[in-house]
Amino acid sequence: MSFVTVDNVFQSYGNRPIIERVNVTVDEGEFISIVGASGCGKSTFLRLLLAQETPTRGEIRIDGQPPAQEPGLDRGVVxxxxxxxxxxxxxxNIVAGACFRRPWGRFFGAERKAALARADETLARIGLDHVADQYPATLSGGMQQRLAIGQALTAKPRVLLLDEPFGALDPGTRLSMHDFLTELRAETGMTVFMVTHDLEEGFKLGDRVLVFDKPRWDPTDPNAYGATITYDFDARNGGIPFQTIQEDTHVLHPA
Amino acid sequence: MRLINRKPGVALAAFLTALPFVLVLIAYAIGSDIRLSANPSDKLLPAPSTILATAERLLTEPDKRSGQILFWKDTWASLQRLLLGVGISALVATVIGLLIGLLPHVRAGLAGFVAVLSMIPPLALLPILFIVFGLGELSKVVLIVIGILPFLIRDLSGRVLEIPREMIVKAETLGASSWVIALRVALPQLLPRLIQAVRLSLGPAWLFLIAAEAIAADQGLGYRIFLVRRYLAMDVILTYVIWITALAFVMDLALRWLSRKAFPWTEATL
Incomplete structure (x- = not known):
């Protein structure tokens, strides 16, 4: 049973179609990378998944629930x-992930103490315990993104949406963020959608890589048609899952 | 070396800061001296020593008729009106600014209205205020509120709209209601900007206060200035003007200090 269902989704701004005929189903726990050229509707698709926008046609369901009208607790975002x-x-910031759903947006008394203790645990796990009392502006870009991911996960969303989360980071920090995200995913088994413009990153982290592109192109009117998913790669094992050796007898194994 | 890259040292910077003040004082002293040597009973530019003597008399000697020191009575009356007017404006502007900035329905209904309201010259309404609210405290406070509230609302609602959409969406995904977003995301980020806006509107607030006091009052700094104008008592007027300037300057300084103390995150950088 598929977890996230995108059924024939169209989105246009005014007369300008952005994405058209998008169909995809995703199982629970899959990591989906979304790549494509600039202006090909990757971020629009993510906003639709987030329910920040409603599609002009079609619908997106998570776990068979009716399509969401606005962003909510089931979708986390960075x-x-x-x-x-x-x-x-x-x-x-970490406590906010748990207490914003309350009527006053904060915890009081014993509950607050417990939440602060839990926040310290989370911070220790994501390696930010030494800056717990600082303001985000004093952190490096990588630390801010780690905090943002930690905050999103504190709310325990069913789907995590990442919109170019490492786009502004330097290559070294980016690599350590990849490890960080891989670890977190192994722990939580969460369904993740990540928009990226870095193909290598998409294939490295994703189980599947969705490519957005315009299948129809009118040279006299480049905006006449929208983009859709043109490729749906299986990205496990470095993009070549079918070359995994299934047998363990009578075959040579690479060292 | 280019001029834009030349920086004064500490001593020179202090000297340059003091320079215009000193120059103005010297220019005044010379002008006063020239006039007084031509006519010792000239009242237009009293000697600095005369102003000091007058200031001392105003600050310490009680009024013969009422037994009160009018200077402090005037100061208290004016400050009360000013703080009341500015305080009410800040409070109302925060609430309406949040509503306009966060709720599209309120924005559609109020933004245009406030934009038009802010174009009404408040002083033109002063006669109406005197007629409607009488000549007492209320009309003066109302004039200050009418004078600075539209500016504050426009500024603050704009500031709320400047909060990145990503941050609001993030709060939504953490399950925050509109109320919680207003209370925990928008309001805390608005408060330092409120202080900035109040600092900017203190000038107009003083203007409206003194205008209202000049026309109808029985105490207050503006009232006193316009009262003694009849006797050409420049020494009294100048003392009051210096005092008002000092008050406004201290208020500005205090607000800046408050902003730094209360919102350390606005200054936090890597």
């Missing part, structure tokens, strides 16, 4: 920037 709250300390 953007390239502005994903943490600058006026809260690092620790408060």
């Amino acid at each position: 953007f390239q920037r502005y994903s943490v709250f600058p006026h809260m300390t690092v620790r408060e």
Whole structure:
């Protein structure tokens, strides 16, 4: 049974189609990378998954639920920037992941103490415990994104959406963020959608890589048609899952 | 070396800061001296020593009729009106600014209205305020509110709209309601900007206060200035003007300090 179902989704802004005829189903726990040229509707697709926008046609369901009208607890998100709250300390940012759903947006008394203790555990796990009392503006880009991911996971979403989360980071930091994300995923088994413009990153992290492109192209009117998913790669084992040796007898194994 | 890259040292910077003040004082002293040597009873540019003596008399000697020191009474009356007017404006502007900035329905309904309201010259409404609210405290406070509230609302609602959409969406995915987003995301980020906006609107607030006091009052700094104008008591007027300037400067300084103390995150950088 597929977990996320995207059924014949169209989205246009005014007369301009952005994406058209998008159909895809995703199983629970899959990591989906979304790649494509600029302006090919990758981020639009992510906003549709997030329910920040409603598609002009078609629908997106998570776990068979009716299509969402607005972003909610079942979808977590990390953007390239502005994903943490600058006026809260690092620790408060993590607590916010749990307490924003309350009527006053905060915990009181014993519950608050427990939440702070849990936040410290989370911070230790994501390696930010030494900056718990600082404000996000004092952190490096990589640390801010780690905080943003930690905050999103504190809310325990069913699907995690990442919009070019490592786009603004330097290559070294990016590699350590890949390890960080891989570890977190192994722990939580969460379904992840990640938009990236880095093909290598997409194939490295994803189980599947969806490529957005325009299948129809009108040279006199480049905006006449929208983009859709043109390729759906199986990216496990470095993109060549069918070459995995299934037998363990009578075959040579690579050393 | 280019001029834009030349920087003054500490001592020179201090000297340059003091220079315009000193120059103005010297220019005044010379002008006063020239006039007084031509006519010792000239009232237009009293000697600095006269102003100091007047200031001392104003600050310490009680009024013969009421037994009160009018200077402090005026100061208290004016500050009360000013703080009340600015405080009410800040409070109302915060609430309406949040509503306009966060709720599309309120924005559609109010943004245009406030934009038009802010174009009304408040002083033109002063006669109406005197007629409607009488000549007491209320009309003066209302004038300050009418004078600075539209500016504050427009500024603050704009600031709320400047909060990145990503941050609001993030709060939504953490399960925050509109109320929680207003309370925990928008409001805390708005407060330092409120202080900035209040600092900017203190000038107009003083203007409206003194205008209202000049026309109808029985105490207050503006009232006193316009009262003694009849006697050409420049020494009193100048003392009051210096005092008002000092008050406004201290308020500005205090707000800046408050902003730094209360919102350390606005200054935090890597």
